Amino acid sequence: MxxxxxxxxxxxxxxxxxxxxxxxxxxxxxxxxxxxxxxxxxxxxxxxxxxxxxxxxxxxxxxxxxxxxxxxxxxxxxxxxxxxxxxxxxxxxxxxxxxxxxxxxxxxxxxxDVDLKAQAYEGLLQKFASEQKGAGQYFTPREAIRAVIRCMKPDIRESKEFTIHDPASGTAGFLIGAYEWMMKETKEGAELSREERERLLKRTFSGSEIVLETKRLALMNLYLHEIEADIFFIDSLTEGPHAGKRYDCVLTNPPFGTKGAGEVPIREDFTVRTSNKQLNFVQHVMHILKPGGRAAMVIPDNVLFEENAGRDVRKLLLTDCQLHTILRLPIGTFTPYSPGVKANIIFFRKGLPTEEVWVYDLRTNIEKVNKSHPLTCDYFKDFEKCFHQKPRKGSDRFKKVTKSEIEKRDYNLDISWLKDKSLEDSSNLPDPQDLASEAVTQLETAMDSLNELIVKLGNGNNKM
The missing domain is CATH 1.20.1260.30 (N6 adenine-specific DNA methyltransferase, N-terminal domain)
Structure with a gap:
């Protein structure tokens, strides 16, 4: 800085x-x-x-x-x-x-220079996220954002109406990352026409944010990049005009946790009724994509294996969208904000059913991310190479799972096949913090199941 x-x-x-x-x-x-x-x-x-x-x-x-x-x-x-x-x-x-x-x-x-101003401001935001307890929910690591965008390649030249949206925008990290990628791809905008440059800066980006102060930070962050964007001050999971808009590309890291559990959003366009926020965000992203639109979304592990509503949402996702890639993120990816959380990034396109899913395991036997071993672009190099392969080829860490295999697993997408060496070596067992995080995930999953039961019982009482 x-x-x-x-x-x-x-x-x-x-x-x-x-x-x-x-x-x-x-x-x-x-x-x-x-x-x-x-x-x-x-x-x-x-x-x-x-x-x-x-x-x-x-x-x-x-x-x-x-x-x-x-x-x-x-x-x-x-x-x-x-x-x-x-x-x-x-x-x-x-x-x-x-x-x-x-x-x-x-x-x-x-x-x-615009980049220097923006980097400086984001440096303050990053410091804020690491120092202020709970602020990490608004901040996605820059290297993870850049890796996602290098995979997604959100090029506004695909169409004259190309739009990019983040329904949980936080401080606008994904939106700015997409802008920076586009500028780099076009030699800092030199290869864009005047109309394309104006469209990039004024009519491409939008987001939603539920916390007013965070929306303010997002607007200022965007302004320092000279970007004019609509950031809706609203809960994306509620009804409203924001739910009727459609986008070509969605990039998002919705908030984790069970805050607000027990509340089922009133959304007629949600096929599965559930109080699980992450499952509802999956439904929301599916809904706001244009036909052929694509999304990259950070989700916690429980979205991949949770039963009942979780199974229903995953089945819906595989029916209405082509879920082509799942990236299992390293432990500690969100250090220092949520160091023990286990998360994934799912990549999907709307309009075609899923025939096969490719899973990349960037977690098992991978060195944990921490202050002394920070997340860098090197973590993602092999994944990005595998992601862009045509045709794709399997490897020790990259595996294809067919639709029939997923059906046999009862739509459980928490897929791993590598043997965890840390479990074999008693001197190298997982950190207590990681074990505690795993326990919390299991407890939250159990709570979600109880909430689903409460919702069903409530519906039954209403009918009576």
Whole structure:
């Protein structure tokens, strides 16, 4: 990260003494950095509520004026109002606010390369995710995102209406990753026509986010890449206009866990009624894809083997879509956010039934991802090579499973065939944290089954 980002992050530690945590700090930084960029770019901001108006104040008058600025801008139309919607000042000491304004003002942000600005901001987001408990649900590791996109190749030149969507956008990592891939493929946009470049920046990307503060971070992250995107502030699993839209490419990492368990979404387009959020996200992604559209989706292990509704959703997926690839991710992929979680990435295309599924095991006998052994592009090199093979060829880690074999397994897609060496060596047993994570997964699966039973009993009582 650049020196200025180092200064900004260092100041964040100072602000903790003022009761401002990492998340609040980045939120306030978002407001102020946007106003500074708007001033440099000459964007329209109501007079008296712009960057210069903040620079000219100090003391308690600065705190009062900052509150007025946030309230006024939240009422504006367009991206201005979206970024400042529901905004509140978290500063108690005017000297801290003044110091942050001065730090931001030291740099001409518009003259910094777009990638540097974006990387710096995402560096702060990544630090936030690692430091702030629970924030990891909004952050997918960059190397995992890049690997997925290199496999998906979301090229807007496929059609004049090509769209890319993330129904659980978080801080917009997948959307930005797709944009960066497209720019690299076209020599930083040099091979795109003016119409294609404008379409890429203004009419290609969209997402949904259920947390207002996270939506704000996504909009600012996109803005630093000069991308205009629609980020719906809504729960993707609910009814609404967002559910009626269709997309060519969906890239997503829905939130894991059982929060909200027991609640079945009211969606007429969901074939399987279940309270399991991950299963409902699978149904949602299937629904919002255009015919022929394709998706890459991060899912926890239990989606692959859960019975009852899980089996029904997988059967539906294999009937309505071509589920062609499953990638079993290494343990620790989401370190330091959720180090023990076991997850996969499924790749599928809508419109044709599944005849065979190729499974790549990047987990068994693979070194665990941790701080001393971080996730890098090297983890994914062989998988990407296997993914793009035509025709595909099996290997020790890459195996084809036919539809008939899946049917014999009662649609259980939790497929592994390699012998785990750690289980054979008593001196190299899995970490207690990994064992605990496995136990949690099993318990959550059992809870899902109980919730399914409760739903069925409830339906029976309603009929009576």
């Amino acid at each position: 650049s020196d200025v980002v180092g200064k900004l992050w260092g100041f964040c530690n100072t602000l903790r003494h003022d009761g401002i945590n990492y998340g609040d700090y980045i939120e306030q930084l978002t407001y102020l950095l946007f106003l500074k960029l708007a001033d440099e770019k000459g964007l329209s901001v109501p007079k008296g509520y712009d960057w210069n108006s903040l620079k000219n104040e100090s003391g308690t008058e600065l705190l009062d004026h900052y509150n007025d600025v946030l309230r006024t801008l939240a009422k504006q139309k367009g991206i201005l109002g979206e970024i400042f919607a529901g905004s509140l000042s978290k500063f108690r000491e005017p000297v801290n606010l003044k110091k942050l304004i001065n730090l931001i003002d030291e740099t001409e942000w518009a003259t910094i």
